[in-house]
Amino acid sequence: MDFKPISDRLAVIRIKATLQNISIICAHAPTDDAEESSKEDFYDLLDRAYGACPEYDVKIVLGDFNAKIGKEDIFGGLVGKHSLHEETDNGFRLIDFAAARHTVISSTRFPRRKRSKELASGFRTRTQALRNSEGNLDTEEQGIVDVFKQHFQQLLNLQNVEQDNDEREARPVNEDPVPAPSREELERAIQKLKNNKSAGSDGIPAELFKHEGSVLMNRMHQVITKVLEEECIPTDWSIRSICPIYKKSDPMICKNYLDISLLNVAYKILNLSATQISARTSVALGQAEQR
Structure with a gap:
């Protein structure tokens, strides 16, 4: 029905079907090592391309997103249980896009051949225990929250103090x-x-x-x-x-x-x-x- 090249990384093809027409967005995302501006431009064009597809079309986004997706429960129904990777920056960007457009990352929803038993068995789907600053193990939900809270308060407050001191010395009043x-x-x-x-x-x-x-x-x-x-x-x-x-x-x-x-x-x-x-x-x- 229609073919629309958007950039050297994006193109849209619309196919006539029996019940609903199908809009397919073909994508080739920048790698994780690419500049932030390139990634932002790519996902901005992708979002606009998706939004420009007819409302009642079946929409399919496919291609190479250079992304690795994890399988933690925090991602809810967006991600399946069959990923063998740890998340990367591109992975988080892809998850954000899927969440905003109410879609799912279907490549993680069916099993595939595992490359190594060590990799597959090394994943954890949720945080069930965490060591506090004294090295003791907390297994209660509130205890885990408190450990995270203490850790990030120390980490972020230290960063903020150092940054404020540098800015105060360099910036004229x-x-x-x-x-x-x-x-x-x-x-x-x-x-x-x-x-x-x-x-x-x-x-x-x-x-x-x-x-x-x-x-x-x-x-x-x-x-x-x-x-x-x-x-x-x-x-x-x-x-x-x-x-x-x-x-x-x-x-x-x-x-x-x-x-x-x-x-x-x-x-x-x-x-x-x-x-x-x-x-x-x-x-x-x-x-x-x-x-």
């Missing part, structure tokens, strides 16, 4: 009040938000800010203006949800887990707006010095 963003700057900041990302603790995704319209935009502009005037960030904006994702080695040791932090989108908008304000202020100062 500016007593001038921070100007509020214009409406256009706020709109640009919101459009820079990435799609298909998990929401923070407030449960509000980026897509809501992008498509809700002028009412939400006006309200957000008022809130950010007030935050900058009063120099006080709402408490909820500073809360981030941390999801521990198992990487490798001993699953009972916290350092073998990757921390995935989920920030509220409103806080991301504030940061993006502040970046544009900083760029605008720098340009204005440069022009004033040239006069």
